[in-house]
Amino acid sequence: MSMFCFQCQEAAKGIGCTIKGVCGKTSDVANLQDTLLFVLKGISWYNEKLRVQKLNPAKVDKFVFDGLFSTITNANFDKESFSKRIIKALQLRSELHSRCLAANIRLPKNHPDFAAWKGSTVEEFENKAKEVGILSTENEDIRSLRELVIYGVKGLAAYAEHAWNLGKSNDDIFAFMQRALVATTEDLAVDELVTLTLETGKYGVEVMALLDAANTETYGNPEATKVNIGVRNNPAILISGHDLKDMEDLLQQTEGTGVDVYTHSEMLPAHYYPVFKKYDHLVGNYGNAWWKQTEEFERFNGPILFTTNCIVPPKSNAGYTERIYTTGASGLEGAIHIADRIDGKMKDFSEIIEHAKRCAAPEQIESGEITGGFAHAQVFALADKIVDAVKSGAIRKFFVMAGCDGRMKSRGYYTQFADQLPADTVILTAGCAKYRYNKLPLGDIGGIPRVIDAGQCNDSYSLAVIALKLKEVFELNDINDLPIAYNIAWYEQKAVIVLLALLSLGVKNIHLGPTLPAFLSPNVANVLMENFGIGGITEVEQDLEMFLETSVL
Incomplete structure (x- = not known):
């Protein structure tokens, strides 16, 4: 067994992936994700103590939910990006430890391993996963409930990040996410973990309400809309994933360039928002659900931008590999990654736009309209x-x-x-x-x-x-x-x-x-x-x- 992951519906044999993920995740990436999660628990442990005295740095919240989001199924397959995240996580954890000492916060003489372990090489990071991965919890029922909470918290992280990108945040949600991560390391009984699971759901309602407010206050309430599923004759960019702020940045930067924009899979609902309807070069939706991308992306001809999860790693002989771009928590080895926003400015999509100009227009794979926006x-x-x-x-x-x-x-x-x-x-x-x-x-x-x-x-x-x-x-x-x-x-x-x-x-x-x-x-x-x-x-x-x-x- 070189890895163990059972967080998605496609877990091998209905039990778990042990050699390579059905999603395409390699064992080294899976192990690095386990180690990242382990260090995030340590960060949360220190930050909880600082939060009591209102000394918790705001940057920690974003680091935690962004790190969690990167470990969601089909989000990030880039080994190097996880190594970098673990290094940053260890540095941040050390900084929080120092802050606790400076604030005279009492810490136990023997810190838990997730708050004390140190590593510096990729090999050490991968080896640590063998000790701290999912199967390190021996009791099957405790393991099940702990993972149920963790996967719920990963879902919270995804919604929290989208809301954050649109200027909406909720400290109570961040505090719960970190408290829940720490709680999964504690000796809680089954009934206590069931209670924690339902509490996770309560915050799920809150974070979805937060994101709904972020989306509608920024882009208006979705309206019943017929969306074109055909194509035009212009070069184009296909945007996939879920992040509407990325969509806005891309539409603003492609306006007047002669480059069209098409949505893919979960970005289809962008067409329903009034603000996006003003962009004539937002042409329609291309293709179907995420898993069909390996056959549909070949025929799109232009570059594809992944804003979040729902990536299928292309086969080695795929003709569209060089046309893939990632951003945010998403990642794929060999893809060009577009950096995050700095000081509230837009992301720089100039490279993908110039790439699109050199490409042929999309090949039409279907025609007609589909209706949504309810x-x-x-x-x-x-x-x-x-x-x-x-x-x-x-x-x-x-x-x-x-x-x-x-x-x-x-x-x-x-x-x-x-x-x-x-x-x-x-x-x-x-x-x-x-x-x-x-x-x-x-x-x-x-x-x-x-x-x-x-x-x-x-x-x-x-x-x-x-x-x-x-x-x-x-x-x-x-x-x-x-x-x-x-x-x-x-x-x-x-x-x-x-x-x-x-x-x-x-x-x-x-x-x-x-x-x-x-x-x-x-x-x-x-x-x-x-x-x-x-x-x-x-x-x-x-x-x-x-x-x-x-x-x-």
């Missing part, structure tokens, strides 16, 4: 129609089919499920799971689309807000009395925090697929099933029958 404000504008449709029986049930897409053939289940839903049902979605059914001709119900797309996985907050609003409108005491079923596809750690957020809001009977997480031990899975009704998926016909048993208010 975040909570847009849905509230349709509230009267929706309520009337529910009361009249025109809408029997809503199905939340948010979440992630992925490579497994079994994910074809979600296309079949959506296609076979009765005509009096509506899909509520967010995230790239929608690519399994957003191009199906599902029609509408009295002008209400049967696929209501709220946006990115980052926009899952809208689905919670919509559910809570419907609960209020129908004067229900329990959110679970709504005619809403949850059949969610998951892939990585942002889906984990969305799940925990829903649980913290009291939502029950959520079904996850195509498989339950490998990091859930049998006992922990049973706790979730018994207390929250968490379940998996079976066959489409069988699941449809089960979901439709109770259908009306």
